[in-house]
Amino acid sequence: MPSTKEIILSQLAEPYCTLLSRISFSGLEEIRFRVGRPVSLYYYNRILFLAESGTTQTQKDAKHASKNELEALTACLCNYSVYAYLNEMKDGFITIRGGHRVGLAGKCVEKNGQISGISSISGINIRIAREYKNCAVSLIPHLHLANSVYNTLLLSPPQCGKTTYLRDITRLLSADFKITVVDERSEIAGSFDGIPQFDIGPQTDVLDRFPKTDGMLLALRSLSPQILVTDELGDDRDADAAYKLYGAGCRLIATMHGDNLNELSKTKKSLLSLFDIAILMGRRDGRPAVSSITRLR
Amino acid sequence: MLKMLGAMLIIAACTSLGLKIVIKKRKTLNAIRELSGSLGEIAHSIDFRLDPLPDVICRLSQDLFSEENTFIKQLARQIEKRSHQPLSLIWQAVLSQFSRENALPAKAESVLSSLGESLGKMDYETEIDRLHAAQNSLMSLLEEMEGQHEKTEKMVKSLGIILGIFIVIILL
Numbered sequence: 001m002p003s004t005k006e007i008i009l010s011q012l013a014e015p016y017c018t019l020l021s022r023i024s025f026s027g028l029e030e031i032r033f034r035v036g037r038p039v040s041l042y043y044y045n046r047i048l049f050l051a052e053s054g055t056t057q058t059q060k061d062a063k064h065a066s067k068n069e070l071e072a073l074t075a076c077l078c079n080y081s082v083y084a085y086l087n088e089m090k091d092g093f094i095t096i097r098g099g100h101r102v103g104l105a106g107k108c109v110e111k112n113g114q115i116s117g118i119s120s121i122s123g124i125n126i127r128i129a130r131e132y133k134n135c136a137v138s139l140i141p142h143l144h145l146a147n148s149v150y151n152t153l154l155l156s157p158p159q160c161g162k163t164t165y166l167r168d169i170t171r172l173l174s175a176d177f178k179i180t181v182v183d184e185r186s187e188i189a190g191s192f193d194g195i196p197q198f199d200i201g202p203q204t205d206v207l208d209r210f211p212k213t214d215g216m217l218l219a220l221r222s223l224s225p226q227i228l229v230t231d232e233l234g235d236d237r238d239a240d241a242a243y244k245l246y247g248a249g250c251r252l253i254a255t256m257h258g259d260n261l262n263e264l265s266k267t268k269k270s271l272l273s274l275f276d277i278a279i280l281m282g283r284r285d286g287r288p289a290v291s292s293i294t295r296l297r
Numbered sequence: 298m299l300k301m302l303g304a305m306l307i308i309a310a311c312t313s314l315g316l317k318i319v320i321k322k323r324k325t326l327n328a329i330r331e332l333s334g335s336l337g338e339i340a341h342s343i344d345f346r347l348d349p350l351p352d353v354i355c356r357l358s359q360d361l362f363s364e365e366n367t368f369i370k371q372l373a374r375q376i377e378k379r380s381h382q383p384l385s386l387i388w389q390a391v392l393s394q395f396s397r398e399n400a401l402p403a404k405a406e407s408v409l410s411s412l413g414e415s416l417g418k419m420d421y422e423t424e425i426d427r428l429h430a431a432q433n434s435l436m437s438l439l440e441e442m443e444g445q446h447e448k449t450e451k452m453v454k455s456l457g458i459i460l461g462i463f464i465v466i467i468l469l
Contacts, residue, residue: 010380017381072383080384080417081349083424117420193352 007098013076033124038062045286099190099197101127136168154255156281161288162255174201180225182215216241227251308461315457328399333435340428388413408434
């Protein structure tokens with residue numbers, strides 16, 4: 001089975017395919033390309049720059065990305081088929097093979113008052129998705145409720161491992177329950193070409209890139225899940241859809257952005273009232289970790 | 298006896314020259330027909346499944362039962378071999394080789410070359426429109442060439458024989 005490094009390199013255009021083959025991918029979280037600026041490598045505990053011979057700590061020795069290189073890189077990452085990725089590009093990112101997410105910065109293209117794409121790409125951020133299997137094993141006993149699970153919220157600021165834990169919870173619970181993942185941004189299952197790139201368990205169905213609310217209701221009608229898993233609940237429409245799930249006896253495990261429950265109870269009261277327990281995530285020694293588990297009712 | 302044999306050889310050589318010209322022309326027509334059909338198939342696949350171009354091309358090349366070394370088959374092979382190179386570059390390289398092998402007219406080559414430059418860089422509607430436009434250009438070129446070919450085919454064959462006879466008469 002090819003490694004993360006091999007999978008990513010196979011999707012990059014030259015010269016980056018060769019240059020990045022010289023660096024270590026261990027602990028690497030992001031590779032950022034910005035026009036006219038050094039290519040940055042974000043490891044979990046430090047930032048380095050890409051150089052001709054590997055990595056460097058100084059900007060002046062670093063490889064600076066050119067506009068043409070970024071254009072070629074974008075085309076290559078889109079598999080030379082921009083039309084196939086336009087829907088994703090509207091959201092500012094695409095998912096590549098291996099489930100890795102590529103964020104794009106550039107000029108907004110509008111059509112009838114709506115974002116229809118991004119042109120003049122000036123920045124590319126390859127976020128390396130990693131599977132930390134069994135990272136959520138210790139959480140599972142807290143989620144179990146007789147023959148079911150608690151409605152569970154995973155809460156944290158960005159980059160603290162919500163989705164990683166959510167994916168592992170899904171995989172672990174999938175041994176006992178029928179689960180549907182509504183993966184609005186292909187982050188949980190990392191689907192590429194409709195196929196989940198991560199192990200999400202034997203009894204898990206994925207609704208890839210479905211709008212959250214529509215996906216939740218569709219899952220209820222057609223896939224009869226015992227547990228529905230989704231990422232980043234945000235508004236009252238999501239809450240309404242979740243109440244419909246509860247009416248059908250389905251449980252919900254979801255994530256939300258936030259760094260404390262008190263703040264959230266003021267701004268997102270209706271969403272918070274959906275859950276039985278909240279798991280607060282943070283970072284310890286630069287790594288995602290569980291900060292606290294709170295019973296909400 | 299030797300004179301007779303020589304005369305027959307000259308006539309046969311000139312006749313086969315005429316036939317060769319006709320076969321080469323037919324090969325060109327078949328290549329244009331194949332290219333036009335392939336563009337239609339690519340457009341159809343994109344329209345139906347929104348699949349990325351390299352996937353569409355590789356799938357089409359597998360669907361073709363023909364043993365012939367078609368443009369799509371050559372393209373699929375090169376895409377697999379040169380995965381880090383831009384598709385437009387691979388397209389141009391395969392096109393120029395295919396054009397040499399099949400004596401494609403300059404007009405067909407230019408239509409395909411400009412299509413290759415933009416292929417995969419546009420939105421869905423533009424992509425389909427461009428493929429159909431290129432297909433239509435090839436179809437009308439094909440019609441025009443077929444019309445001419447029908448007119449000239451018999452003439453070229455007869456001219457081969459006549460040339461042979463003419464050379465024999467002069468030599469005798």
